[in-house]
Amino acid sequence: xxxxxxxxxxxxxxxxxxxxxxxxxxxxxIQRLESLLADFHHAGRPLVxxxxxxxxxxxxxxxxxxxxWLPRLxxxxxxxxxxxxxxxxxxxxxxxxxxxxxxxxANLQGAPQIGTKVIAADQTQAKLRVGQTITxxxxxxASLSQADLGEIRIEPNSRVRLVQTDPxxxxxxxxxxxxxxxxxxxxxxxxxxxxxxxxxxLGCTYTLQIAPDGSGTIxxxxxxxxxxxxxxxxxxxxxxxxxTRPKIGPGTPYFxxxxxxxxxxxxxxxxxxxSTDAGSKQLNTILSxxxxxxxxxxxxxxxxxxxxxxxxxxxxxxxxVPPPPGVTRSGILDLDxxxxxxxWNSLGLGDISVWRFWEQSASPxxxxxxxxxxxxxxxxxxxxx
Amino acid sequence: xxxxxxxxxxxxxxxxxxxPHETGGGPDDALxxxxxxxxxxxxxxxxxxxxxxxxxxxLARVPFSDVDDLVHDVFLQALPHLASLREVxxxxxxxxxxxxxxxTDFHRRVKPNDEFDEESAxxxxxKPALSTxxxxxxxxxxxxxxxxxxxxxxxYREPLILRLVEGMTGPEIAARTGLTHGSVRVNLHxxxxxxxxxxxxxxxxxxxxxx
Numbered sequence: 235x236x237x238x239x240x241x242x243x244x245x246x247x248x249x250x251x252x253x254x255x256x257x258x259x260x261x262x263x264i265q266r267l268e269s270l271l272a273d274f275h276h277a278g279r280p281l282v283x284x285x286x287x288x289x290x291x292x293x294x295x296x297x298x299x300x301x302x303w304l305p306r307l308x309x310x311x312x313x314x315x316x317x318x319x320x321x322x323x324x325x326x327x328x329x330x331x332x333x334x335x336x337x338x339x340a341n342l343q344g345a346p347q348i349g350t351k352v353i354a355a356d357q358t359q360a361k362l363r364v365g366q367t368i369t370x371x372x373x374x375x376a377s378l379s380q381a382d383l384g385e386i387r388i389e390p391n392s393r394v395r396l397v398q399t400d401p402x403x404x405x406x407x408x409x410x411x412x413x414x415x416x417x418x419x420x421x422x423x424x425x426x427x428x429x430x431x432x433x434x435x436l437g438c439t440y441t442l443q444i445a446p447d448g449s450g451t452i453x454x455x456x457x458x459x460x461x462x463x464x465x466x467x468x469x470x471x472x473x474x475x476x477x478t479r480p481k482i483g484p485g486t487p488y489f490x491x492x493x494x495x496x497x498x499x500x501x502x503x504x505x506x507x508x509s510t511d512a513g514s515k516q517l518n519t520i521l522s523x524x525x526x527x528x529x530x531x532x533x534x535x536x537x538x539x540x541x542x543x544x545x546x547x548x549x550x551x552x553x554x555v556p557p558p559p560g561v562t563r564s565g566i567l568d569l570d571x572x573x574x575x576x577x578w579n580s581l582g583l584g585d586i587s588v589w590r591f592w593e594q595s596a597s598p599x600x601x602x603x604x605x606x607x608x609x610x611x612x613x614x615x616x617x618x619x
Numbered sequence: 620x621x622x623x624x625x626x627x628x629x630x631x632x633x634x635x636x637x638x639p640h641e642t643g644g645g646p647d648d649a650l651x652x653x654x655x656x657x658x659x660x661x662x663x664x665x666x667x668x669x670x671x672x673x674x675x676x677x678l679a680r681v682p683f684s685d686v687d688d689l690v691h692d693v694f695l696q697a698l699p700h701l702a703s704l705r706e707v708x709x710x711x712x713x714x715x716x717x718x719x720x721x722x723t724d725f726h727r728r729v730k731p732n733d734e735f736d737e738e739s740a741x742x743x744x745x746k747p748a749l750s751t752x753x754x755x756x757x758x759x760x761x762x763x764x765x766x767x768x769x770x771x772x773x774x775y776r777e778p779l780i781l782r783l784v785e786g787m788t789g790p791e792i793a794a795r796t797g798l799t800h801g802s803v804r805v806n807l808h809x810x811x812x813x814x815x816x817x818x819x820x821x822x823x824x825x826x827x828x829x830x
Contacts, residue, residue: 253807255788263815264783270761271784276674279687281666281694418653420660437664457664526786582786585667 335399336361344374384417422592431478471583529555651707672795675781680722712797775810
C-alpha cells in the first residue's frame with residue numbers, strides 16, 4: 235500500500251489533516267459523519283475475565299476422545315504425570331526466602347545515601363528496608379526495584395522513604411524531589427504518599443515531582459494514575475498532568491497540549507473559591523477553549539462545581555463528548571456516581587471500575603467517594619446558619 | 620522480569636510525555652510480555668488500549684447489537700493463546716486477525732447458508748440500541764452511513780470506522796492495527812473519497828438524502 239510521490243491524489247490527501255488526525259481546519263462533512271455515527275462507538279464496557287485463566291481450546295482433548303480405551307488411558311496417565319512434574323518444579327521454591335521485606339537499590343550516579351550510608355557505584359547488593367530513607371543530592375541518582383512491582387528512578391535532590399511492602403500494598407513516601415515510576419504490580423498496589431496528595435498507580439509509568447513547599451505535579455506516560463486526598467480524586471491518563479497543593483489536594487487534570495490560557499485559567503480556577511466572579515471568569519475561559527479531548531478536564535469539573543456552574547460544565551461537556559446511553563442531565567447534575575462512571579468510561583481513558591475496586595480495597599469499610607463527600611459538604615453548608 | 624527489563628531499557632532518559640498513540644511499540648510490547656506471564660492487570664490494560672480497535676473491526680462486519688459481546692469474545696479468545704505469540708510486536712496485527720476471524724465465525728454461526736443481511740440486521744437489531752439523542756430520521760441516516768461504509772472494501776471500511784465511529788486518529792489507527800502511517804493515510808483518504816461518492820449518489824435522488 236504505497237503511493238507515488240507525484241500522485242495528485244496524495245497531494246490532495248496531505249491537505250486533509252482533519253481526516254488524518256483531527257487537526258487543522260475541521261471538515262464540516264466529516265464532523266457531521268462523526269456526529270451521526272457517534273452512537274455506534276465503543277462504550278468502554280469493562281472486560282470481565284473469568285476467575286481462572288482459560289486454557290487454550292486444545293485439539294488434544296478431541297484427539298484423546300477418539301483413541302481406543304487403552305492408549306487413551308496411557309495418554310491420560312502420561313498427561314497426569316507431566317502435570318505432576320510441572321507442578322512439582324513450578325511450586326518448589328526457586329530461591330531462599332528473603333531475610334526481610336527490602337527493595338533493591340542501585341546507584342545510577344553520584345553518591346545517593348540510605349540513611350547516612352553512601353551507596354557505592356559498584357555496590358550490587360544495596361537494600362532499602364521499611365522505615366529507611368534514600369536521599370540524593372544535586373548530582374546523584376538512584377533506582378529502587380522489586381521484581382513483582384516495577385522500578386522507581388529517583389532523580390537528584392530527592393528524599394524517598396519505604397513505608398510498606400505488604401504483598402498487596404507497596405508504599406513509599408516522597409517528601410521532596412522527583413521520581414519516575416514504571417510499575418508492573420496490579421493497579422492499586424503501588425502508592426506514593428506526598429505532602430499534598432496520595433498517588434495511586436493504576437497500571438502505568440509516570441513522573442511525580444514534589445517541591446520543597448509540598449506542592450507537586452504528576453505527568454503520566456502510560457496507563458493512568460489516581461491522585462487522591464481527603465475524598466478529592468483526580469485521574470491522570472497518559473499525556474495528561476495534574477498539580478497538587480498542600481491543604482487543597484489534587485487539582486484538575488488536563489492534557490499537556492492545552493493552550494497556555496486554558497492552563498492558566500484552570501490553575502486559577504483550582505485555587506479560587508467556588509461560585510465567585512473570579513472563578514466564573516476562569517471557568518468561561520476553560521469551557522470556551524475546551525476541545526473534545528478536554529473532556530478529561532470537564533469530567534472532573536462536574537464534581538468541582540455547583541449549581542449554575544455545573545450546568546454550564548455539563549452543557550459544554552455534552553456538546554464535546556455526547557453522554558452515553560443511560561446518562562441523563564439531571565443524573566449528572568445530581569452527581570450520580572454510576573452515570574459519572576459511565577461518562578468517564580466513554581472517554582476511553584481508563585476503566586473507572588479499577589479505581590472503584592481500589593477504593594473498596596483501600597478501606598475495610600466502603601468509603602464515600604469524592605462526589606458523595608461533596609454532596610455531604612453541600613448539605614452541611616445548606617444547613618449551616 | 621524480561622518485561623521489566625524492557626521497560627527499564629526504554630526509559631534511559633526522562634520519560635517523554637506522549638499520548639498513548641505516540642508512545643510507539645515499546646510500552647505495548649512490555650504489556651504483552653507481562654500479560655503473557657499471566658499478569659491480568661497487564662491484559663486489562665491491553666484491553667483498555669485495544670478494545671476500540673477491536674470494536675471498530677467488528678463493527679465493520681457484524682450487526683451493532685452483537686459487537687460488544689464479540690469484543691469480549693475476541694479478548695477471551697486471545698487470552699489463552701497469548702503465550703504462543705512469539706513476536707510481541709505483532710500483537711496489534713494478531714489481535715486484529717482474531718477480531719476478523721471472530722466476525723467470520725459469527726456469520727457462520729448465525730446464518731450458515733445465507734449471506735449476512737445488513738439491512739435486516741440494521742432494522743431489527745441496531746436501531747433499538749441507539750440512544751434517544753438521535754431522532755428516528757438521524758438514526759436512519761446514521762444506519763445509512765454505516766451501511767455505506769460497510770459496503771466499501773475491507774481496506775477502507777476498517778480505518779474509516781475506526782476514524783469516524785471510534786474517534787481514533789490516523790496515527791492511533793496505525794499504532795493499534797500495526798499498519799504503517801502511509802497505509803492508513805491512503806486508505807482513509809481513498810475510503811473517504813468512495814464514501815462521499817456513495818453518499819452523494821444516495822443524496823442525488825429528488826427525495827433528498829443522507830448528506
